[in-house]
Amino acid sequence: xxxxxxxxxxxxxxxxxxxxxxxxxxxxxxxxxxxxxxxxxxxxxxxxxxxxxxxxxxxxxxxxxxxxxxxxxxxxxxxxxxxxxxxxxxxxxxxxxxxxxxxxxxxxxxxxxxxxxxxxxxxxxxxxxxxxxxxxxxxxxxxxxxxxxxxxxxxxxxxxxxxxxxxxxxxxxxxxxxxxxxxxxxxxxxxxxxxxxxxxxxxxxxxxxxxxxxxxxxxxxxxxxxxxxxxxxxxxxxxxxxxxxxxxx
Amino acid sequence: xxxxxxxxxxxxxxxxxxxxxxxxxxxxxxxxxxxxxxxxxxxxxxxxxxxxxxxxxxxxxxxxxxxxxxxxxxxxxxxxxxxxxxxxxxxxxxxxxxxxxxxxxxxxxxxxxxxxxxxxxxxxxxxxxxxxxxxxxxxxxxxxxxxxxxxxxxxxxxxxxxxxxxxxxxxxxxxxxxxxxxxxxxxxxxxxxxxxxxxxxxxxxxxxxxxxxxxxxxxxxxxxxxxxxxxxxxxxxxxxxxxxxxxxxxxxxxxxxxxxxxxxxxxxxxxxxxxxxxxxxxxxxxxxxxxxxxxxxxxxxxxxxxxxxxxxxxxxxxxxxxxxxxxxxxxxxxxxxxxxxxxxxxxxxxxxxxxxxxxxxxxxxxxxxxxxxxxxxxxxxxxxxxxxx
Numbered sequence: 361x362x363x364x365x366x367x368x369x370x371x372x373x374x375x376x377x378x379x380x381x382x383x384x385x386x387x388x389x390x391x392x393x394x395x396x397x398x399x400x401x402x403x404x405x406x407x408x409x410x411x412x413x414x415x416x417x418x419x420x421x422x423x424x425x426x427x428x429x430x431x432x433x434x435x436x437x438x439x440x441x442x443x444x445x446x447x448x449x450x451x452x453x454x455x456x457x458x459x460x461x462x463x464x465x466x467x468x469x470x471x472x473x474x475x476x477x478x479x480x481x482x483x484x485x486x487x488x489x490x491x492x493x494x495x496x497x498x499x500x501x502x503x504x505x506x507x508x509x510x511x512x513x514x515x516x517x518x519x520x521x522x523x524x525x526x527x528x529x530x531x532x533x534x535x536x537x538x539x540x541x542x543x544x545x546x547x548x549x550x551x552x553x554x555x556x557x558x559x560x561x562x563x564x565x566x567x568x569x570x571x572x573x574x575x576x577x578x579x580x581x582x583x584x585x586x587x588x589x590x591x592x593x594x595x596x597x598x599x600x601x602x603x604x605x606x607x608x609x
Numbered sequence: 610x611x612x613x614x615x616x617x618x619x620x621x622x623x624x625x626x627x628x629x630x631x632x633x634x635x636x637x638x639x640x641x642x643x644x645x646x647x648x649x650x651x652x653x654x655x656x657x658x659x660x661x662x663x664x665x666x667x668x669x670x671x672x673x674x675x676x677x678x679x680x681x682x683x684x685x686x687x688x689x690x691x692x693x694x695x696x697x698x699x700x701x702x703x704x705x706x707x708x709x710x711x712x713x714x715x716x717x718x719x720x721x722x723x724x725x726x727x728x729x730x731x732x733x734x735x736x737x738x739x740x741x742x743x744x745x746x747x748x749x750x751x752x753x754x755x756x757x758x759x760x761x762x763x764x765x766x767x768x769x770x771x772x773x774x775x776x777x778x779x780x781x782x783x784x785x786x787x788x789x790x791x792x793x794x795x796x797x798x799x800x801x802x803x804x805x806x807x808x809x810x811x812x813x814x815x816x817x818x819x820x821x822x823x824x825x826x827x828x829x830x831x832x833x834x835x836x837x838x839x840x841x842x843x844x845x846x847x848x849x850x851x852x853x854x855x856x857x858x859x860x861x862x863x864x865x866x867x868x869x870x871x872x873x874x875x876x877x878x879x880x881x882x883x884x885x886x887x888x889x890x891x892x893x894x895x896x897x898x899x900x901x902x903x904x905x906x907x908x909x910x911x912x913x914x915x916x917x918x919x920x921x922x923x924x925x926x927x928x929x930x931x932x933x934x935x936x937x938x939x940x941x942x943x944x945x946x947x948x949x950x951x952x953x954x955x956x957x958x959x960x961x962x963x964x965x966x967x968x969x970x971x972x973x974x975x976x977x978x979x980x981x982x983x984x985x986x987x988x989x990x991x992x993x994x995x996x997x998x
Contacts, residue, residue, distance in 0.1 A: 413936065415964055436964045437642055437997035447793055449821055457778045459753035463823050463843035465850035467880040598741075601793035607739055609675065 384495035384511045388528070390535040392490050399424040402561075402589035403434075408476050411579035420608070422593075428600040432608050443605040454605040461602060477551065477572040477582035492519035493526070500532065503539050504556075507532045523550075534558075536567055549575050561589040638676075643669040648775060648993040652695075655976070655986045663695040667775070671733075679740065685733035685778070692725040711749060712783040712803040732781050746786045751779060752800050754814055754827060755854065756841045759926045759944075760892040762856035762872035763841045765812060765831060765915045766802055771926075771944075772953075772973060775993070794818035808832040821845070827856075831915065835860050835869070849879035858916050870916050871895040888928040897921045922948025936961040950979030969993045 382390075405418040418435040431444045443454040444464075451464040493513035501510050508529035515521040524545035529538045536558065542551040551574055555567035568586040598604075650663040667689050674682040695702055703726050709716035715734070720727035735748030755761030759771045769779040784802035791797060795817035803809050812829025822844030831837040839856030853876065859869035872895070878888040896917045913919070923946070930940035937960050944953040957971040971993070976986035 408935070410935075415935075415961070438644070438965065438967070438995075440642060450794065450818060452794075459751040460755065461753075463756075463845075463850065463852070465845040465848060465878070465880075467845075467848040468850065468878075469880075598793060601790065602796065603744065603788075603790040603793075606744070 384497035384509075385490070387497070387509050387530055387535070388493075388495050388511060388513070389490050391528075391530045391537050392488070394535050398592050399595050400589060400591050401593045401595075403587045404589075405435075405585045405587060406476070407583045407585070409579070409581050409583065422595065422599065422608075424595050424597070424600065428597065430600055430604065430608065443608060445600060445602065445605050447600055452602065452605070454602070456606070461605070477574050477580065489513060489526075489528075492516055492521055498527070501529065503529050504554075506536075506538055508538050534565065538567070551575065561586070562591050564591055638674065640671075640673045642671050642998060644995055644997040646775070646993055646995045648991055650693075650695075651990045653988045653990065655988075657985075661694045661698070663691065663693040665775075666690040669778070679738055681737040681739070683733055683735050683737070684731065686729060686731045689728045689730075690720075690725065691728070696726055697724060710780065710805050712805065712807065713749075714805075715749070732778065742790055744788045744790075746788075747784075749781045749783050750786065751781045752784055752786055752802070753779075754798075754825065754841070756823070756825070756843045756852045757854055757874045757876040757890055758852075758878075758888060759876075759890050760872075760874045760894075760918050760924070761854060762874055762915075762918070763825070763827060763839050763854040765827070765829070765837055765839070765856065766800065766810060768913045768915050768918050770913055774971065775991070792817070794823070804832065806832075808834070812837065830861070831858055833861075835916070836864075846877070847879075849877055852876045856915075869895075872916075872918065884932050886928075886930045888926075888930075890926040892919055892924045892926075894919055894921050894924070920946045920949050920951065922946060949977075951975065951977050951984070965997045967995045969995070 399422075401420075401422050403418070403420050405416055407414055407416040416435070417433065417439070420432045420434060421429065422431075423429040427446075427448045429444075429446045433439045433442045441456045443456075445452045445454070453462045453464055454460075455462065493515055496512045496514075498510040498512050501508055508531050511528050511530065513526040513528060515523060515525075522544075523542050524547060525543040527541040527543075529540070530536065531538050536555060538555050540553045541549055542553075544550050551572055553570060553572045556569040556571070557567060558565050559568045561568065566586075566589070568589075570584045571581050573581045644667075646665075646667040648665045648667065650665070652661045652663070654660075667687065669687045670685065672684045676682055689706065691706060703718055703721065706726060706728050707716045707718045707730075709730065715732075716728060716730035718726050718728050731749065733749055733751070735746050735750040737744060737746045752766040753764060754766070755764040761768070766782045766784065767780050769776070782802040782804075784800055786798065786800040789797045796815075798814040798816070799812075800814075801809060801811035810829070810831050810833075812827055812831075814825055814827040816823060816825040818824075822842055825841045826839070827841075828838045829836075835858040837856060837858050839854065841852075841854040843850070843852040845851055853874060855871070855873040857869050857871050860867045872893065874890060874892045876888070876890040878886065880886045894917065924944060926942065926944045928940060928942040930938060932938045937958065939958045940956070942953075942955040942957075944955075946952070952975070954974045954976075955972065957969060959967055959969045962968055969992070971991040972988065973991075974986070974988040977984040
């Protein structure tokens with residue numbers, strides 16, 4: 361009975377919000393579309409924060425579509441100059457100090473970097489937040505001053521997803537993924553991600569700071585700071601090449 | 610690092626949105642980086658209390674000058690100050706420190722005393738001309754055609770020793786190199802170098818990507834003495850890295866009356882979800898010219914060459930490494946060579962003290978177990994602090 365009431369309740373909210381013309385799936389679709397563009401070029405820093413230490417890595421990045429990306433490490437000094445290239449399913453690491461091009465096997469992706477809180481499955485999104493989940497609009501909430509749609513995502517039975525449930529808050533005005541909670545299959549909250557600092561980057565306004573906070577681990581988080589970003593640069597596919605790994609600066 | 614990239618790949622894809630065309634250039638024309646290391650070595654012979662110590666203060670400077678869009682100039686040099694009992698007591702040690710296998714000598718012991726030696730060596734100095742489809746590099750450079758981790762039969766321009774871990778950049782060659790890029794993941798390369806004895810090595814390599822594998826084939830002349838041909842690959846089996854190299858050398862003179870040298874290495878590595886990393890490699894070396902009288906501290910790149918990268922016969926390598934905490938990485942490697950009755954055990958721990966400061970403890974123990982060689986085993990202990998800038 362209670363479940364039925366819940367269901368009715370959610371349906372009602374769903375209908376109310378849908379009254380504005382968008383279903384939960386369409387909102388997620390819009391948020392995902394905003395997150396998947398044609399090309400980008402930028403500079404960013406990832407900082408891992410622990411109670412008694414922090415470590416940071418900075419890089420320049422280039423991407424085009426879903427299949428091409430190139431990353432140049434600019435800091436720390438010991439890793440500076442290393443380049444990573446992804447072409448469809450192939451990945452390489454270029455180490456200029458020894459002139460070595462290393463083909464990266466898939467299992468090496470599982471290696472953690474300094475224990476970063478970015479987990480394999482919420483970030484290495486082989487899965488799609490549109491295709492691999494069912495979506496339910498839970499209502500609207502104001503999060504850190506922004507009106508958001510609150511949407512529940514439940515993975516479809518055969519989807520390649522480890523989460524049992526994801527609750528996502530998407531800003532109503534600009535469809536930014538503003539906050540997300542990740543639950544395991546036993547419905548325990550594992551991670552919270554928050555976006556901050558919406559700034560103009562070339563012609564777009566996007567969140568420029570994203571943090572992941574693991575739960576039950578006091579004082580831990582990982583922060584990604586976008587220092588500079590440009591979008592839809594004209595880039596030939598040939599930019600993403602082993603030759604360019606040796607040339608990017 | 611690789612996993613970090615994968616995360617980044619996803620992040621940058623998830624940030625790319627629609628916008629206008631523009632570009633920016635954050636490149637600097639001149640750059641300088643490098644490191645300072647201090648390494649204490651203790652050599653402990655089996656059954657002998659006569660320990661020997663060696664201390665090395667090691668500074669590396671890497672200069673790069675982006676002259677124009679197409680031209681780049683690079684100069685890298687190392688300044689090494691050695692002091693301790695090895696400098697005092699080991700005959701030939703200073704010559705060993707200053708040894709340069711290149712056509713042009715660029716290594717000098719500028720301070721030379723019975724108690725210490727200061728060496729300055731240039732191991733990279735090249736100018737590069739790059740065009741959209743090709744690239745020409747002239748000067749002392751590293752030409753690395755290897756695929757596997759420990760032993761590299763395809764690395765015919767510059768061999769290095771796995772044990773010489775402190776020489777992270779590895780030696781270069783005095784060479785001319787032409788690379789023609791036939792696709793995003795394929796290239797034709799032609800290179801020629803001359804060594805100290807003015808003998809020329811010249812070869813061509815073709816590398817391409819197919820079925821998510823990299824393949825390469827090479828052929829040429831090695832030190833004006835042998836014809837050389839080889840193949841290599843890098844791909845994956847069950848998500849782990851699967852790589853290999855094979856090279857055959859055959860003397861040019863008396864081609865029909867001589868036998869060649871065959872080298873082959875195969876590697877497999879796998880990373881588990883908890884970051885445990887396993888790695889295995891095997892080497893076959895048909896060259897029986899050396900081996901068992903090698904001393905560990907002499908197993909450096911000077912005495913090895915592409916035709917003889919390690920002990921003869923079959924060798925197997927295994928390595929397990931694990932980040933005990935995010936800042937502490939521990940590994941244990943071992944090498945077994947039954948043909949010479951020798952094994953090597955190499956444990957190590959590296960601690961990240963800050964973003965640019967690392968402390969390492971590395972042990973290399975090498976032992977003979979079967980009486981096949983007259984070698985008396987010994988253990989080397991290295992403690993190293995490294996600050997990068």
